[in-house]
Amino acid sequence: xxxxxxxxxxxxxxxxxxxxxxxxxxxxxxxxxxxxxxxxxxxxxxxxxxxxxxxxxxxxxxxxxxxxxxxxxxxxxxxxxxxxxxxxxxxxxxxxxxxxxxxxx
Amino acid sequence: xxxxxxxxxxxxxxxxxxxxxxxxxxxxxxxxxxxxxxxxxxxxxxxxxxxxxxxxxxxxxxxxxxxxxxxxxxxxxxxxxxxxxxxxxxxxxxxxxxxxxxxxxxxxxxxxxxxxxxxxxxxxxxxxxxxxxxxxxxxxxxxxxxxxxxxxxxxxxxxxxxxxxxxxxxxxxxxxxxxxxxxxxxxxxxxxxxxxxxxxxxxxxxxxxxxxxxxxxxxxxxxxxxxxxxxxxxxxxxxxxxxxxxxxxxxxxxxxxxxxxxxxxxxxxxxxxxxxxxxxxxxxxxxxxxxxxxxxxxxxxxxxxxxxxxxxxxxxxxxxxxxxxxxxxxxxxxxxxxxxxxxxxxxxxxxxxxxxxxxxxxxxxxxxxxxxxxxxxxxxxxxxxxxxxxxxxxxxxxxxxxxxxxxxxxxxxxxxxxxxxxxxxxxxxxxxxxxxxxxxxxxxxxxxxxxxxxxxxxxxxxxxxxxxxxxxxxxxxxxxxxxxxxxxxxxxxxxxxxxxxxxxxxxxxxxxxxxxxxxxxxxxxxxxxxxxxxxxxxxxxxxxxxxxxxxxxxxxxxxxxxxxxxxxxxxxxxxxxxxxxxxxxxxxxxxxxxxxxxxxxxxxxxxxxxxxxxxxxxxxxxxxxxxxxxxxxxxxxxxxxxxxxxxxxxxxxxxxxxxxxxxxxxxxxxxxxxxxxxxxxxxxxxxxxxxxxxxxxxxxxxxxxxxxxxxxxxxxxxxxxxxxxxxxxxxxxxxxxxxxxxxxxxxxxxxxxxxxxxxxxxxxxxxxxxxxxxxxxxxxxxxxxxxxxxxxxxxxxxxxxxxxxxxxxxxxxxxxxxxxxxxxxxxxxxxxxxxxxxxxxxxxxxxxxxxxxxxxxxxxxxxxxxxx
Numbered sequence: 014x015x016x017x018x019x020x021x022x023x024x025x026x027x028x029x030x031x032x033x034x035x036x037x038x039x040x041x042x043x044x045x046x047x048x049x050x051x052x053x054x055x056x057x058x059x060x061x062x063x064x065x066x067x068x069x070x071x072x073x074x075x076x077x078x079x080x081x082x083x084x085x086x087x088x089x090x091x092x093x094x095x096x097x098x099x100x101x102x103x104x105x106x107x108x109x110x111x112x113x114x115x116x117x118x
Numbered sequence: 119x120x121x122x123x124x125x126x127x128x129x130x131x132x133x134x135x136x137x138x139x140x141x142x143x144x145x146x147x148x149x150x151x152x153x154x155x156x157x158x159x160x161x162x163x164x165x166x167x168x169x170x171x172x173x174x175x176x177x178x179x180x181x182x183x184x185x186x187x188x189x190x191x192x193x194x195x196x197x198x199x200x201x202x203x204x205x206x207x208x209x210x211x212x213x214x215x216x217x218x219x220x221x222x223x224x225x226x227x228x229x230x231x232x233x234x235x236x237x238x239x240x241x242x243x244x245x246x247x248x249x250x251x252x253x254x255x256x257x258x259x260x261x262x263x264x265x266x267x268x269x270x271x272x273x274x275x276x277x278x279x280x281x282x283x284x285x286x287x288x289x290x291x292x293x294x295x296x297x298x299x300x301x302x303x304x305x306x307x308x309x310x311x312x313x314x315x316x317x318x319x320x321x322x323x324x325x326x327x328x329x330x331x332x333x334x335x336x337x338x339x340x341x342x343x344x345x346x347x348x349x350x351x352x353x354x355x356x357x358x359x360x361x362x363x364x365x366x367x368x369x370x371x372x373x374x375x376x377x378x379x380x381x382x383x384x385x386x387x388x389x390x391x392x393x394x395x396x397x398x399x400x401x402x403x404x405x406x407x408x409x410x411x412x413x414x415x416x417x418x419x420x421x422x423x424x425x426x427x428x429x430x431x432x433x434x435x436x437x438x439x440x441x442x443x444x445x446x447x448x449x450x451x452x453x454x455x456x457x458x459x460x461x462x463x464x465x466x467x468x469x470x471x472x473x474x475x476x477x478x479x480x481x482x483x484x485x486x487x488x489x490x491x492x493x494x495x496x497x498x499x500x501x502x503x504x505x506x507x508x509x510x511x512x513x514x515x516x517x518x519x520x521x522x523x524x525x526x527x528x529x530x531x532x533x534x535x536x537x538x539x540x541x542x543x544x545x546x547x548x549x550x551x552x553x554x555x556x557x558x559x560x561x562x563x564x565x566x567x568x569x570x571x572x573x574x575x576x577x578x579x580x581x582x583x584x585x586x587x588x589x590x591x592x593x594x595x596x597x598x599x600x601x602x603x604x605x606x607x608x609x610x611x612x613x614x615x616x617x618x619x620x621x622x623x624x625x626x627x628x629x630x631x632x633x634x635x636x637x638x639x640x641x642x643x644x645x646x647x648x649x650x651x652x653x654x655x656x657x658x659x660x661x662x663x664x665x666x667x668x669x670x671x672x673x674x675x676x677x678x679x680x681x682x683x684x685x686x687x688x689x690x691x692x693x694x695x696x697x698x699x700x701x702x703x704x705x706x707x708x709x710x711x712x713x714x715x716x717x718x719x720x721x722x723x724x725x726x727x728x729x730x731x732x733x734x735x736x737x738x739x740x741x742x743x744x745x746x747x748x749x750x751x752x753x754x755x756x757x758x759x760x761x762x763x764x765x766x767x768x769x770x771x772x773x774x775x776x777x778x779x780x781x782x783x784x785x786x787x788x789x790x791x792x793x794x795x796x797x798x799x800x801x802x803x804x805x806x807x808x809x810x811x812x813x814x815x816x817x818x819x820x821x822x823x824x825x826x827x828x829x830x831x832x833x834x835x836x837x838x839x840x841x842x843x844x845x846x847x848x849x850x851x852x853x854x855x856x857x858x859x860x861x862x863x864x865x866x867x868x869x870x871x872x873x874x875x876x877x878x879x880x881x882x883x884x885x886x887x888x889x890x891x892x893x894x895x896x897x898x899x900x901x902x903x904x905x906x907x908x909x910x911x912x913x914x915x916x917x918x919x920x921x922x923x924x925x926x927x928x929x930x931x932x933x934x935x936x937x938x939x940x941x942x943x944x945x946x947x948x949x950x951x952x953x954x955x956x957x958x959x960x961x962x963x964x965x966x967x968x969x970x971x972x973x974x975x976x977x978x979x980x981x982x983x984x985x986x
Contacts, residue, residue: 023886040984044908049891054985074895082905083895085984092986 020109025074028066030099036092037061038075043085050081050088052103067103075102161444167435171198173326189219196226217246224858248341251348252276255283261296267337268330274302274322280340281309284347288313292811299326316342367447374440375452381433382458388426390464392418396473399480405488412481418476419434430467434460491565498556502574505549507580515539516588523684526603533596536589543589548581602681606674613670614691620663621694624702627653627660631709638722638800647717654710664703671696727799734790741783743923745815748777749822756826756863756903757855762844763834770827777823784816832904854903864900873906927973936961936970 030036037059042048050073052061061067074081076091076099092099161182169178175194179185186192188211193204204226208215239245249264256262259279264270271277275297282291288309294302302323310316319339325331402408437460440452454460521529557575561568626815630653637643671689678687755769791809802808857865857873865873870893871886893905901909931937931943937958942951958971 021884034986036986038986040986044892044895047892049888049895072891074897080896083892089984089986 015097021106023104023106023110026066026071026103026105028101028103029062030059030064030101031059031097034093034095034099035059036099037063040085040088043088044083045085050083050085068105071103071105073101076100076105083090134856139612157564163435163439168195170584171195174198185786188216189221189223192864193219193225193226196223200226200230201549207579209255223767244338248337248344251344252340255280255347258283266332267340271336271340272325272331273297273299274304274306274325276312277306277343278302280307280343287311309341314343314346316346335623349956364447367443369438371444371447371449371452374436374443378433378436378452379439379455381429381436381459382454382463385426385429385433386458386466389470393470396470396477398477401484402488405485405492408481408485408488412485415478415481423474429461433463472799487563491560494556494560494563495565495567495571498553498560498571498575501549501553501556502578505553505578508546509578509585512539513581514586516585516592521599522682524569524599524605525686526600529600529603533593533600536593538595540589540593542795543585546582550578553578599681602677602683606677606683608672609670609677610691613667613674613689614694616663616667616670616696617692617699619697620660621702623660624699624706627706628709630700631706631713635720637720637724638727640721640728643717643721643724647721650710650713650717657710661703664699667699723797727794727797730790730794730797731799731802731804734787734794734806734809735802737787737790738784738805738807738809738812741787741812742805742815744780745812745819748773748819749815752822752826753861753863754820756829757858757861763830763837763847765912767827767830767834770823774823774827784812787812788803829904832909836904850907851903854906864901864902865906867894870901870906910934923977924974927977933972934970935963935972935974936966937973938967939969939971942971 033107035056037056038052038061039054039056040050042051044050052067052069052071052073055061055069073088076088077095079091081088081091114118151787165179165182168182172178172191172195175198177191177194180193190207193207197204205222207219207222210216245267249267252264256264256276256279259275259282261625262270262275262279264276275294275296278289278291278294282289289305294305300322303320304326307318307320307322311318316339319342320331320335322786325336402411435453437452438846444450445451457896521532524532555574560571565571635646642643674689675687677683752770752773755766755773787809794809833847837844853873853876855861857869857876859869860866869891874886875890889909891911893901925935928934930941932941939955942954942958944950946954954973954976955971958973958976960966961972963972
């Protein structure tokens with residue numbers, strides 16, 4: 014069996030949604046729950062889906078220029094405070110799989 | 119014309135002479151008085167005379183007797199002498215022809231009124247002779263016409279005429295009647311018988327009645343008449359003739375003498391008239407007139423003189439003839455009157471001929487002279503006109519003052535043109551001399567209009583001299599002007615050469631003097647001032663150069679003024695005018711002190727700045743460290759373990775108060791900084807602290823103190839909220855402090871990990887990453903004490919609000935694992951009920967009823983998720 018080492022890395026993705034609530038996505042987690050703030054659902058045909066940039070599993074790190082410290086409460090307030098334009102930055106983790114050895118032992 | 123008249127007269131005279139001469143010969147023959155010598159002479163003379171005329175007709179005679187026999191030459195002679203034409207001669211050799219020709223000649227003579235006394239026809243036959251005799255004798259009688267010896271005699275008038283002719287006393291012819299032929303005849307027969315001793319041989323009636331009477335009979339009868347009369351007649355004639363002759367001779371001679379005298383006079387008179395004319399040496403003015411004179415002379419020679427020559431010759435001949443005649447007739451010799459001697463005439467004639475010769479020579483000479491004069495005069499005219507034409511306008515050209523306002527190039531061009539003119543002038547010198555020479559010759563040859571020639575020549579020479587003078591003057595003026603303009607040229611070049619760099623220097627100086635400087639240090643100002651001083655040191659030299667340059671321009675102006683050149687004063691080699699130089703110089707002079715002032719100001723400014731810097735520095739150097747100290751104090755405080763959070767708070771509040779009280783210093787520093795900024799001071803070597811540093815430090819201090827206080831407050835809250843005991847807190851603190859290796863109130867990632875491990879957390883990478891995300895959501899790389907506490911307390915606190923909601927729903931659902939719509943509607947407000955109904959998923963667990971909703975999933979989702 015091959016041994017792989019897994020490295021985790023991430024990208025920050027900047028998204029701007031226009032038009033006002035509802036934005037078409039669901040947030041789960043938050044510092045209150047001891048979990049990162051994750052997008053768990055993107056509603057079909059919604060504004061988030063239309064922008065084609067967001068994916069389920071993206072972690073919210075910045076709303077309208079304000080860096081989040083992880084609290085869902087904070088995020089909700091910021092999002093609900095947005096009127097027509099919502100700018101969010103999400104962090105997307107991905108794993109890099111690197112084969113350690115190419116030859117079978 | 120008198121000459122011809124003379125000739126006719128002469129001829130007439132001579133013809134009579136011939137007749138006389140012939141008669142004389144008859145007489146001598148009869149008297150046997152012959153002088154052979156004289157005869158020879160006369161013959162010779164007469165022959166010569168005839169020949170002199172016959173020559174004109176192109177013929178000659180040798181012998182008088184022989185050569186005139188056929189009458190041709192006689193007729194010719196008469197034609198020549200008279201100048202008239204005779205009837206055409208009969209060109210025959212027969213006697214009849216000869217007779218006819220001689221008769222023609224005699225008729226001609228007769229027609230001229232010359233009486234021919236004797237008959238000349240020498241070779242007539244008896245009948246013809248007789249007939250001729252009858253005709254001759256009856257010629258005066260008009261009604262008698264003897265043509266023959268028959269019918270002509272029928273009317274008897276012929277006989278009567280014959281008788282009456284010889285013996286007019288015997289018959290009264292006037293009373294005769296032509297128609298009475300019988301009477302006439304009988305009368306004639308009667309008289310003839312009675313008085314003339316001629317028997318009646320004819321019968322009157324017979325003659326009358328016969329148409330053509332017997333020719334022979336009449337002839338015979340008539341011949342008796344002839345014999346009767348001719349003989350008697352001859353005798354009577356002879357006697358009468360002798361007398362007449364003698365008288366006639368006398369008369370003739372006298373006439374001849376008169377004639378001679380007259381002719382001689384006339385000739386002499388003519389000579390006398392003509393000679394002065396030939397001796398006249400008065401010259402005509404024009405050649406035409408002289409040629410006319412020559413023509414007149416030629417006419418004289420050709421037309422007027424020959425007759426006179428003849429006259430003279432004739433005169434001589436006349437004289438000789440006369441003398442001979444006189445001698446022959448025993449008369450005394452003819453002595454012409456005084457002055458009319460042959461010798462006189464000869465000498466007069468000689469004189470004439472001399473005069474002629476002289477005259478002709480003179481004419482030709484004069485004509486030649488006049489010709490030459492005309493030619494010369496014309497030549498003079500042509501040359502003079504041509505020269506005058508050339509000279510026209512030259513004076514105006516030479517007196518032009520065009521060089522006064524011309525440029526150097528133009529003056530040079532003028533000089534070249536002038537050179538060309540000078541050579542043209544010298545080329546004309548020859549011509550002027552020629553003209554003068556011609557004038558001289560005209561003078562020598564005594565030209566009639568020599569005065570005007572001389573006048574013209576004089577004016578030409580005067581003008582020529584004048585032109586020479588003007589030419590010289592112009593040359594001098596042009597050369598002088600050229601020199602001056604060359605000098606000016608040089609000066610202009612010099613000016614251009616020097617003014618350009620000087621102008622650049624001026625421009626540079628102005629620029630430098632107005633140079634905006636930005637300096638930040640006293641040293642910089644001082645170096646600028648030093649440079650300025652250096653510049654000032656160069657001014658005297660520059661001033662000298664300026665004066666020199668302007669001096670050049672003045673020099674040029676002086677030249678222009680003194681020599682009256684009116685040309686263009688502007689320098690073609692330079693665009694920099696003296697005015698420009700002057701104005702720039704003045705500006706430079708003004709700028710120098712200005713710069714001095716500016717530099718001084720700047721220096722003062724810099725000094726001021728330095729003061730400000732020091733002031734600021736002094737302050738900042740105090741404030742900086744003070745802030746640092748406070749920061750350290752605060753840091754230490756937050757790291758304190760001993761003492762309660764409240765103690766910490768108190769301490770911090772104290773610090774805060776101190777800090778706030780210190781603000782005025784900051785403000786003052788700000789004020790100083792403002793000044794510095796306003797003075798555009800950008801650096802300060804007296805301090806390492808910038809205002810920004812201080813500001814940032816101060817704000818940081820303020821922030822730090824506030825945060826730290828806030829931190830403590832939060833800790834207090836958290837402690838109170840989470841019910842963390844002081845011991846717990848201490849423990850947390852201790853751990854944190856321990857792993858806060860850098861002691862700055864925050865843990866680094868590795869520190870945190872170590873910390874977790876020390877607390878028993880065995881974390882894999884993923885787990886640790888997740889935790890990191892929680893405690894350091896902003897990925898700052900550090901964990902604050904607050905986050906640490908939050909994390910730590912969350913692990914132990916009951917905060918699962920989702921479960922609380924589930925428990926609540928369970929109560930409403932009566933402990934069922936699902937809830938029914940009715941129950942929701944019954945227990946919750948309508949909106950929330952509908953919300954739940956619409957959001958709750960159907961329950962799919964065991965014991966599910968239709969309409970059962972899964973509240974657990976809903977709650978989890980509700981609290982675990984937020985729909986946005």
